[in-house]
Amino acid sequence: MDLARLEPDVRVVAGACPHDCPDTCALRVHVAGDRVVEVRGDPDHPPTHGALCTKVSRYAERTDHPQRVLHPLKRTGPKGAGQFVRVSWDEALADIARRLGEIAARDAQAIVPYSYAGTMGLVQGESMSARFFHKLGASRLDRTICSSAGGAALASVYGAKVGMHLEHFAESRLILIWGSNSIASNLHFWTFAQQAKRAGAKLWCIDPRRTETADKCHRHLALRPGTDGALALAIMRELIVHGWLDDDYIARHVEGFDALRERAMGWPLERAAAVCGVPAGDMAELARDWGTVRLGAIRLNYGMQRVHGGGSATRLVALLPCLVGAWRHRAGGLLMSASGWFAGVRDDAALQRPDLLGKRRPRTINMSTIGDDLLRPASAAFGPRIEAVVVYNSNPVAVAPQSRRVAAGFAREDLFTVVLEHFLTDTADHADYVLPATTQLEHLDVHTSYGHTYVLLNRPAIAPRGQSRSNTQIFRDLAARMGFREPCFADSDESLVHQAVRGIDFAALEQRGWVKLPLAAAPFADGGFPTPGGRARVTSPGLDVPDHVPNHECSESAPELAQRYPLTMISPPARHFLNSTFVNVASLRSIEGEPLLEIHPLDAQARGIVDGDMVSAFNDRGDYRCRARVSTRARPGVVNGLGVWWRKFGPAGTNVNELTHQRLTDLGGAPAFYDCLVEVRALTADEAASLVTEPAAAMAAPPDAGRRGP
Ligand code: SF4
Numbered sequence: 238m239d240l241a242r243l244e245p246d247v248r249v250v251a252g253a254c255p256h257d258c259p260d261t262c263a264l265r266v267h268v269a270g271d272r273v274v275e276v277r278g279d280p281d282h283p284p285t286h287g288a289l290c291t292k293v294s295r296y297a298e299r300t301d302h303p304q305r306v307l308h309p310l311k312r313t314g315p316k317g318a319g320q321f322v323r324v325s326w327d328e329a330l331a332d333i334a335r336r337l338g339e340i341a342a343r344d345a346q347a348i349v350p351y352s353y354a355g356t357m358g359l360v361q362g363e364s365m366s367a368r369f370f371h372k373l374g375a376s377r378l379d380r381t382i383c384s385s386a387g388g389a390a391l392a393s394v395y396g397a398k399v400g401m402h403l404e405h406f407a408e409s410r411l412i413l414i415w416g417s418n419s420i421a422s423n424l425h426f427w428t429f430a431q432q433a434k435r436a437g438a439k440l441w442c443i444d445p446r447r448t449e450t451a452d453k454c455h456r457h458l459a460l461r462p463g464t465d466g467a468l469a470l471a472i473m474r475e476l477i478v479h480g481w482l483d484d485d486y487i488a489r490h491v492e493g494f495d496a497l498r499e500r501a502m503g504w505p506l507e508r509a510a511a512v513c514g515v516p517a518g519d520m521a522e523l524a525r526d527w528g529t530v531r532l533g534a535i536r537l538n539y540g541m542q543r544v545h546g547g548g549s550a551t552r553l554v555a556l557l558p559c560l561v562g563a564w565r566h567r568a569g570g571l572l573m574s575a576s577g578w579f580a581g582v583r584d585d586a587a588l589q590r591p592d593l594l595g596k597r598r599p600r601t602i603n604m605s606t607i608g609d610d611l612l613r614p615a616s617a618a619f620g621p622r623i624e625a626v627v628v629y630n631s632n633p634v635a636v637a638p639q640s641r642r643v644a645a646g647f648a649r650e651d652l653f654t655v656v657l658e659h660f661l662t663d664t665a666d667h668a669d670y671v672l673p674a675t676t677q678l679e680h681l682d683v684h685t686s687y688g689h690t691y692v693l694l695n696r697p698a699i700a701p702r703g704q705s706r707s708n709t710q711i712f713r714d715l716a717a718r719m720g721f722r723e724p725c726f727a728d729s730d731e732s733l734v735h736q737a738v739r740g741i742d743f744a745a746l747e748q749r750g751w752v753k754l755p756l757a758a759a760p761f762a763d764g765g766f767p768t769p770g771g772r773a774r775v776t777s778p779g780l781d782v783p784d785h786v787p788n789h790e791c792s793e794s795a796p797e798l799a800q801r802y803p804l805t806m807i808s809p810p811a812r813h814f815l816n817s818t819f820v821n822v823a824s825l826r827s828i829e830g831e832p833l834l835e836i837h838p839l840d841a842q843a844r845g846i847v848d849g850d851m852v853s854a855f856n857d858r859g860d861y862r863c864r865a866r867v868s869t870r871a872r873p874g875v876v877n878g879l880g881v882w883w884r885k886f887g888p889a890g891t892n893v894n895e896l897t898h899q900r901l902t903d904l905g906g907a908p909a910f911y912d913c914l915v916e917v918r919a920l921t922a923d924e925a926a927s928l929v930t931e932p933a934a935a936m937a938a939p940p941d942a943g944r945r946g947p
Pocket of ligand 1: 254255256258259260261262289290291292293294424425815
C-alpha cells in the first residue's frame with residue numbers, strides 16, 4: 238500500500254540505491270515534512286520490481302543514526318583513537334586548503350585521493366572530486382579493490398564489460414551461479430533465477446562456500462578457492478570430446494579456438510578434480526548439462542576473481558557460452574557486469590575533466606597496496622613519500638588487504654588525512670579532519686548499473702542533516718579555498734547530472750526516475766562483440782591462451798607455507814552488510830551478531846574446536862580473533878571469515894583483512910583476498926576472557942552528534 242495515498246502529508250521522491258551492488262534498485266522514498274517515513278522499491282522498475290534488500294529498507298535508520306557525523310571534526314587525540322572536537326566549516330576548509338597547498342607546492346603527487354564505491358552515483362562518486370585532484374596534480378588512484386581482474390578479463394574476451402540482460406535469466410533452462418551468493422548480494426537476479434527454476438530450469442551453484450543460494454540450487458559444486466579456471470578447462474574438454482560444441486558459432490564468432498582446444502585437451506576430468514577438490518563425476522554432470530541443455534546462462538560474480546589467477550579464470554568462464562552458442566538466444570550467455578553497455582551514454586571526461594592535468598602525468602597509486610605505499614619512503618621509482626590522503630566513499634582501514642599495515646600507515650603522525658564520511662569508521666578514526674557528507678537521501682545524483690541496463694535519477698528527499706554537505710559541494714568549497722578559478726568548479730549538481738550522461742531521454746528520466754538503454758535483446762546472437770574484429774577472443778594483445786593459475790598461497794605455489802598454514806580463508810560478505818557499510822546499523826548488526834569464522838566439522842575436530850568457541854585465525858601477517866561457527870557451510874580445508882566488520886567491532890580490534898595480503902591478481906592489479914592461507918586454534922579461557930565483545934569506542938557518538946541545527 239502506498240503511504241502517500243493513505244496520508245496526504247506524505248510525499249514520494251524517486252531515488253536510486255547508491256550502494257556497491259549490481260541491482261541498483263529504483264527507490265521510492267516516503268517523506269513527511271523533513272522526516273523519512275519509509276524507503277521502498279519502485280514496483281514499476283522492471284529489473285528490481287519494488288523489492289529492496291533488508292539493508293536498504295532500513296535506510297532511514299542509517300540516515301538518522303544517533304552516531305552520524307553532522308559537523309566538521311578536528312582531531313584532538315592520537316591517530317586512530319577517534320577523538321575529535323567540533324570545528325566550523327570555515328576553520329576546517331581553511332586549514333585543509335592551507336595544508337594541501339603547502340604539500341602541493343613541494344610535489345602534489347604526495348597527495349593521494351582514496352575513494353571507491355561508497356556511492357556508485359556518477360556525480361557524488363567522481364566528478365568535482367576528480368576535477369579537484371586533476372587541477373591539483375595529485376597522484377592518480379587505480380581503483381582495483383573489487384572487480385578489476387574480472388573487468389580486464391571480460392574486456393579481453395568480449396571487448397568490454399558487457400553481458401546478458403538481467404530479466405532474461407527468467408527464461409533460461411540452465412543457470413550456473415558461479416562465485417555468487419545471489420540471495421545475499423544480487424537479490425533481484427535471484428528472483429529471475431527462481432522464476433526459471435519454477436519453469437523447470439536446473440540451477441548449479443559453483444562456490445567454495447555452501448551459501449544460502451547453494452542451498453536452493455539443484456546442485457552445488459564446492460570447489461577449492463582459486464580453481465575455477467581448472468574447472469572451466471575440464472568442462473571445455475568434455476564439450477570437445479563429446480561433440481557438444483557449436484562449431485558454426487565458433488567458426489564465425491570466436492577468434493583463436495584452435496589454441497584453446499589444445500589447452501583444454503590437457504585438462505581431463507581427473508586432473509581438474511584433483512586440483513578443484515571435487516568429484517570428477519560431478520564435473521562430468523556439469524559439463525554434460527552445459528553441453529546439452531539449450532538456453533544455458535551463467536551469472537558470474539566477482540568472488541571467484543579475488544585470487545591470483547582470477548583474471549585467467551574469468552577469461553575461461555567467459556568463453557564457455559561462446560563454445561556452445563549460448564549467445565544465440567536472449568536467455569543464454571553470461572552476465573558478470575553490464576557496465577560497459579553505458580559507454581555510449583556516460584561522458585566521464587566531461588564529468589572528471591582530465592584535461593585539467595595539462596601536460597602533467599602524475600604517478601598512479603594502486604588502492605589495493607595502500608598499506609605498503611603509505612609506509613614506503615620516497616624513491617626514484619615510487620616518487621615522493623605520501624604526505625596526505627583525502628578519503629571519500631571508502632573505508633580503507635577496514636576493507637583494504639593486510640589491514641595491520643594499512644592501519645599503521647594511517648597512524649603516521651606526519652600523514653595529513655581528511656575523511657568525508659557519515660560515521661566515525663575505522664578510517665575516520667585516523668583522520669585529522671572528518672567532514673560530514675550527505676547520504677543518498679540528501680543529494681542529487683544519476684546512476685548507471687553494473688547488473689542491469691537502466692539509467693536512474695536520484696533526487697534529494699530531505700535537506701542535508703546537520704551541517705553535512707554533498708561531496709560535490711565539499712570539493713567545490715575546497716577548490717574555492719585553493720584559488721581554483723576554472724568555471725567548471727562552479728558547476729551545479731544539476732549541471733553535472735547532464736554532463737554525466739548524454740543521449741538519453743532526460744524528460745523520461747525526470748518523470749519516471751529511470752530509463753532503459755536501447756539494446757538488442759540477444760546482443761551477440763550473430764556475433765558483434767565489441768572487440769576490434771567483432772569476435773570473442775581467446776587471446777588478446779599481451780595475453781596468451783588462458784590457463785589455470787594456482788593461488789599465490791597454496792600447496793603448489795608455496796608448499797612450506799601450506800604446511801604451516803593448511804587452511805585457505807575466504808572472506809565473503811556477511812548477508813546484512815555491504816562491504817563495510819551497515820556494520821554500525823544496530824538492527825542489521827544484531828542480525829549478524831558478531832564476527833564469525835565458519836569451519837568444517839572435520840577441521841574443527843582436528844583442532845579441538847567446538848561450535849561457539851572463541852578462536853584465533855592467524856598467519857605471518859596477523860591474528861584475527863572471533864567466534865567459530867562449526868558448520869558444513871565451510872568445505873574441508875577452507876574457512877569462511879564473514880566480512881567486512883569494522884576492526885573496532887572485532888573483539889581484539891581486528892577483522893579478516895588482518896590476514897589477507899597485498900599481492901595482486903594476474904590481470905587488473907586487483908587484490909587476491911580469497912587466496913590466503915591461515916591456521917586456526919581455540920583460544921584459552923584466559924585469552925577468551927580478555928576479549929571485548931562490544932568495544933565502547935566503537936559505539937561512541939561523535940561530538941555534538943544528534944544536533945541537527947546548523
Ligand atoms: S543494496 Fe542492492 S538489493 Fe539492496 S537496495 Fe541497494 S541495489 Fe537493491
